[in-house]
Amino acid sequence: MKETINNLILKAAARAYQKGDLPSGELSEVDIEEPKSDAHGDFSTNIAMKMASVQKISSRKIAEVIIDQMDDPGRIIEKIEIAGPGFINFFLKAPSWYPVLRKIHDMDSKYGSSNVGNREKIQVEFVSSNPTGPLHIGHGRGAAVGDSIGNILSFCGYEVQKEYYINDSGRQIDTLGRSVYLRYKELLGKPISFPPECYQGDYIREFAVFVKADKGSELLDMDEENAVFYCAKLAAKKILSGIRQDLSAFGVEFDNWFSEQSLYDAGRVDDIINNFQQREIIYQKDGALWFNTRKFGDEKDRVVVKKNGQTTYFASDIAYHMDKYHRGFDRVINVWGADHHGYIPRVAAAIEASGKHPNQFQVISVHLVNLLRGGKPVAMSTRMGQFITLRNIIDEVGRDAARFIFLTRHHESPLDFDLEVAKTKTNENPVYYVQYVHARISSIARKGTDREKTDVTWDKQAVNRLRTPEEIQIMKAMARYPDVVQHSANSLEPHHITHYLTHLSALFHAYYNKHRVLTDDPILSHGRLYLVFAVKKIIKSGLTLLGVSAPEKM
RNA sequence: GCGCCUGUAGCUCAGAUGGAUAGAGCAACGGACUUCUAAUCCGUAGGUCGCAGGUUCGAAUCCUGCCAGGCGUACCA
Numbered sequence A: 001m002k003e004t005i006n007n008l009i010l011k012a013a014a015r016a017y018q019k020g021d022l023p024s025g026e027l028s029e030v031d032i033e034e035p036k037s038d039a040h041g042d043f044s045t046n047i048a049m050k051m052a053s054v055q056k057i058s059s060r061k062i063a064e065v066i067i068d069q070m071d072d073p074g075r076i077i078e079k080i081e082i083a084g085p086g087f088i089n090f091f092l093k094a095p096s097w098y099p100v101l102r103k104i105h106d107m108d109s110k111y112g113s114s115n116v117g118n119r120e121k122i123q124v125e126f127v128s129s130n131p132t133g134p135l136h137i138g139h140g141r142g143a144a145v146g147d148s149i150g151n152i153l154s155f156c157g158y159e160v161q162k163e164y165y166i167n168d169s170g171r172q173i174d175t176l177g178r179s180v181y182l183r184y185k186e187l188l189g190k191p192i193s194f195p196p197e198c199y200q201g202d203y204i205r206e207f208a209v210f211v212k213a214d215k216g217s218e219l220l221d222m223d224e225e226n227a228v229f230y231c232a233k234l235a236a237k238k239i240l241s242g243i244r245q246d247l248s249a250f251g252v253e254f255d256n257w258f259s260e261q262s263l264y265d266a267g268r269v270d271d272i273i274n275n276f277q278q279r280e281i282i283y284q285k286d287g288a289l290w291f292n293t294r295k296f297g298d299e300k301d302r303v304v305v306k307k308n309g310q311t312t313y314f315a316s317d318i319a320y321h322m323d324k325y326h327r328g329f330d331r332v333i334n335v336w337g338a339d340h341h342g343y344i345p346r347v348a349a350a351i352e353a354s355g356k357h358p359n360q361f362q363v364i365s366v367h368l369v370n371l372l373r374g375g376k377p378v379a380m381s382t383r384m385g386q387f388i389t390l391r392n393i394i395d396e397v398g399r400d401a402a403r404f405i406f407l408t409r410h411h412e413s414p415l416d417f418d419l420e421v422a423k424t425k426t427n428e429n430p431v432y433y434v435q436y437v438h439a440r441i442s443s444i445a446r447k448g449t450d451r452e453k454t455d456v457t458w459d460k461q462a463v464n465r466l467r468t469p470e471e472i473q474i475m476k477a478m479a480r481y482p483d484v485v486q487h488s489a490n491s492l493e494p495h496h497i498t499h500y501l502t503h504l505s506a507l508f509h510a511y512y513n514k515h516r517v518l519t520d521d522p523i524l525s526h527g528r529l530y531l532v533f534a535v536k537k538i539i540k541s542g543l544t545l546l547g548v549s550a551p552e553k554m
Numbered sequence B: 001g002c003g004c005c006u007g008u009a010g011c012u013c014a015g016a017u018g019g020a021u022a023g024a025g026c027a028a029c030g031g032a033c034u035u036c037u038a039a040u041c042c043g044u045a046g047g048u049c050g051c052a053g054g055u056u057c058g059a060a061u062c063c064u065g066c067c068a069g070g071c072g073u074a075c076c077a
Helices: A002-018 A047-055 A059-068 A094-110 A137-155 A171-187 A202-215 A224-249 A260-265 A268-278 A313-326 A338-353 A390-397 A399-406 A419-423 A430-447 A450-454 A469-491 A495-514 A522-546
Strands: A043-045 A077-083 A087-092 A121-125 A159-166 A256-259 A282-285 A288-291 A302-305 A331-337 A361-366 A369-373 A415-418
Touching: A002 A043, A002 A047, A002 A059, A047 A059, A047 A087, A059 A077, A059 A087, A087 A094, A094 A469, A094 A522, A121 A137, A137 A159, A137 A331, A137 A361, A137 A369, A137 A390, A137 A399, A137 A469, A137 A522, A159 A260, A171 A202, A171 A224, A202 A224, A224 A390, A256 A260, A260 A268, A260 A313, A268 A282, A268 A288, A268 A313, A288 A338, A302 A313, A313 A331, A313 A338, A331 A338, A338 A361, A369 A419, A390 A399, A390 A419, A399 A415, A399 A419, A399 A430, A415 A419, A430 A450, A430 A495, A430 A522, A450 A522, A469 A495, A469 A522, A495 A522
Parallel strands: A121 A159, A121 A331, A159 A256, A331 A361, A369 A415
Antiparallel strands: A043 A087, A077 A087, A282 A288, A288 A302
């Protein structure tokens, strides 16, 4: 629809120039917007104001000239007005919206999708929590955002892979093993001192109990390094399997789980260090190896191999990102916690150093979640090992509510997550507000006659009965859905979908309360069913992009 | 100190490419269920868009400076 208007304007402006009514043939780009106020029409353009400086005549005059040349072959326009400093406002006839309905039904679950992605290969990496403890609420937000961005990009024609990077190497894993090992020794009555950097949680003790049950006191006879290694492997494996289960319960399925250790095993980390050394962007200083990230925009150089010979996390991260491009991804998107944002420039530097374009690497910073219960902060002490896990939240408030709430805010905005609010079933909690639309329409369908249930197809006469302001508003809103999806994909911001769904739901609920769908007039009923079934399809489509279910009954 | 993020109604937050009278929900007040699900709707009230300049036909949006809060500034991950 927008495009149609766009063409009308461009043609009119071109004709005006040919006739000599416009001094310059240089046409500005046309901006079409949907005015907030109905008094300003269905669509509006500011082209006259934009052209004024080039054309050297007043914007109202330009608007007049363009309107004079306006043609309307499809007879969609009710009237055109010039308003304010030179806005051209278009008022459309109700029937001009009907093709949207048909399109929604024809395309069905594909409505809103596109192929602008052109099969470009994108990888979205998210969560990637270290397997040293269970997922918490912050991971949940990252999971919801990453998963949804992946869904939206696929919907827009990108070829998307969702990946989880497992940090199964390095000091943290060692610390995990040490923590379990110490608790194990403690269980066997040995005196221990438990360092503060070790993991305090009860789950560590559970692993120790498991080791004891499985191996008895066997580990005491091994040398400590091997015993710790054994504990580390075992605990990491169990934790990772718990993480997989939690994510699955949260409705998140990864296409690939990528192990950091595998990079070391395959010699990839050494390879990239050697390669960069040869290219002299890695150099030696103070007994360590430094990457010259400053040359690529970072504020200082970074160590990749420490004085003690160990590689840093950054070193394997370089190898990891090189591997991503090696696997053929055109663009790589990382969803990280906002506390890692200082890390972005150095990874970006590594990517630039390898000859990739900066826009092939994007980081989504997900800000922290304040967990509340009834308005009061919930104590989240990792140190004490006492915290509410993602699993607890899924169990208490449900997956749909949690995911939806995570996606109501811009990801760079801190989010308050109130467990009590998340459980309420009122307007305060928008998930149910939106899902209720789907359930209500499903209910209408169940109440309709057999013919109405199965045979609600395009019928010109029936659709022609859709004339009320509420019906037209709904059709307008539905016409916008593809734009909203596209905008979400371009900006990597799922929350636009969430807000759009809430808005469409409000329009539907108002309509439902004011008008009956099933009436004594079968033709009118047919038209209205055709309308609300379209709404149902979009609600389901949007919820699916967010990873939220669309229930038939509530 | 420097860097990034945030600052919009009493509260929680939307406001893409600068547009006309800045929008929702909650809370407050008043209404609507014999009717397709009241997990809903209708109405009233609520604002110096952190502050000060600048850019222009036009700024919550762009630029500069300041204020407040969060995060980051490792040979940690």
